[in-house]
Amino acid sequence: MQLPPFEYIRPESLAEGLQALAEHGDKIAIMSGGSDLLINMKFRLDGPEYLLSLNGLPELQLIEELDDGSLRIGAGCKLTELANNALIKERYPALQAAIFSVGSRHVRNMGTIGGNICLDTRCWYTNQSETWRDTRDGCFKTDSEQCHVIKTTTKCHALSSTDSGPMLIALDASVVLASQAGERVVPVREFYQDDGLDHTVLEPGEVLVAVIVPPPRGRAVFAKLAQREGLDFAAGSFAAAVSGSNEKLDSVCLVMGSVAPEPRVMEQAGKILMDAGLTDESIDAAAGAARLSLDEVTNLFTPPGYKKRLIRALVKDALTELRDQAVRG
Ligand SMILES: Cc1cc2nc3c(=O)[nH]c(=O)nc-3n(C[C@H](O)[C@H](O)[C@H](O)COP(=O)(O)OP(=O)(O)OC[C@H]3O[C@@H](n4cnc5c(N)ncnc54)[C@H](O)[C@@H]3O)c2cc1C
CATH class of the missing domain: 3.30.465.10 (Uridine Diphospho-n-acetylenolpyruvylglucosamine Reductase; domain 3)
Incomplete structure (x- = not known):
């Protein structure tokens, strides 16, 4: 697949790069490693007139x-x-x-x-070649006011x-x-x-x-499930950080990735742990409540029910690991 034509700008300094950005407005895109942007350009999802490379600054x-x-x-x-x-x-x-x-x-x-x-948001219907996309109408990301994932929505759910x-x-x-x-x-x-x-x-x-x-304040854990480990984007990811003891936590932050257009902070699940600490029961309850922080979770090559179960399992396993970290010292 060929890249579309563009003018390549490689500034000597950040100041020079910022000037190029100010000069070219919405005609310019920022590139760092290019590992995602260049693919999107080949797929004709991005077509900047100017490409500003920050690589090596x-x-x-x-x-x-x-x-x-x-x-x-x-x-x-x-x-x-x-x-x-x-x-x-x-x-x-x-x-x-x-x-x-x-x-x-x-x-x-x-x-x-x-x-x-x-990293730009992704969608199974959009992050495809132009030929693949041509088999159906466009969407919010391309050239139409619709979403193939959630038909009734008025916004993009990539x-x-x-x-x-x-x-x-x-x-x-x-x-x-x-x-x-x-x-x-x-x-x-x-x-x-x-x-x-x-x-x-x-x-x-x-x-x-x-x-x-900031300096670490307690314990943290990251969990991810992908179809092919070592290659694929997450079907779901989960990050958690807590401080305090398992019995009495001082702070909790639980965040789910790859389930919404933004990483989603899970407030209700976090509150359960703040109230009850990290126990078998509270971990189970938090894993059940995780779903409440999410809207429809359909943007995946599986039925919605799969993703709900995946979230529950990821959260439960990761929180159990977090609790055991404290026990192991
Ligand atoms: C096979 C494959 C597997 C991948 N798997 C994963 C994965 O599992 N998890 C994952 O997170 N990613 C994955 N990626 C996506 C991507 O490669 C990584 O997220 C990578 O870290 C992107 O960094 P980059 O420097 O190459 O970004 P680029 O491609 O250069 O840029 C990505 C986006 O960020 C913008 N951007 C870049 N730098 C800046 C900056 N300094 N300021 C403002 N905007 C900026 C660009 O304009 C562009 O929109 C995968 C890619 C491929 C090809």
Whole structure:
């Protein structure tokens, strides 16, 4: 499959890149590793006139410890480098697991953390070749006001499939966004929006330059189910972070991935654990309540009932692991 024609811009500095973004408005796309964007361009889902490559910009490659013990990770860091980083392995093993779960080694060698956080939403009906898509009408993502997944809806239900996103929310991380107007820091929890067409709060002209992960406060876990491990996007993923003892938790954050246009924070399930701690009964109840935080979960090559059972099983297994981590010490 051929790429459509575009003008390639490779800036010498971030400032030069931000200027190109401001100059070309909605005609320009940002590329980091290109492992997702270039495929979308080949599928004619993206067709920018200009392609701004951030690949290799030194400002985006740094991993540094801040004075308060947080870790600031440059958006351009490759996933392979992060999965092998000693500090991440030691302090944030669940984040390392989430990063390591992205695609295959080849994908992680190309893909960056910035590109993974900003990863476009996906849909079984849309992320296909043009020839495949031509067999039916378009949809919100292409050229028609309809959704093939949920017929009665008025918006796009393509899924957020980023593996790092849910984990970064659970760890209470923030992203640093830069434009010619300056920088702003946004909690990852507020970075995503429930809209398959406009799934982040990134404004035109803005680049994600770094992610800041606060010092670890307790225990965390990441779980993912994919059809082919080591290659596929998640059918469902789950990230959880807790602090306190199993009997009395001080904080809980549970986040589900690949079930909605945004990573979905599971408030009700979290409340059950805050009230009752991590016990067999509360884990079972939280796994049952997980479903309540989701809308229709049909965007998958399986009947809706399968995805509901999958969510329950993922949450139950992961929370059991989290409880056992404390027992093992
Ligand atoms: C076979 C295969 C399997 C995959 N499996 C997974 C998987 O299991 N889990 C998963 O999460 N992903 C998966 N991916 C998707 C993708 O490869 C990864 O998410 C990767 O981390 C994307 O990073 P990138 O740097 O290549 O992003 P790019 O392709 O360069 O960009 C992705 C999107 O982010 C935007 N973007 C990139 N960098 C920035 C920035 N700094 N600021 C603002 N916007 C930016 C781009 O405009 C684009 O919309 C898979 C891809 C393939 C081909």
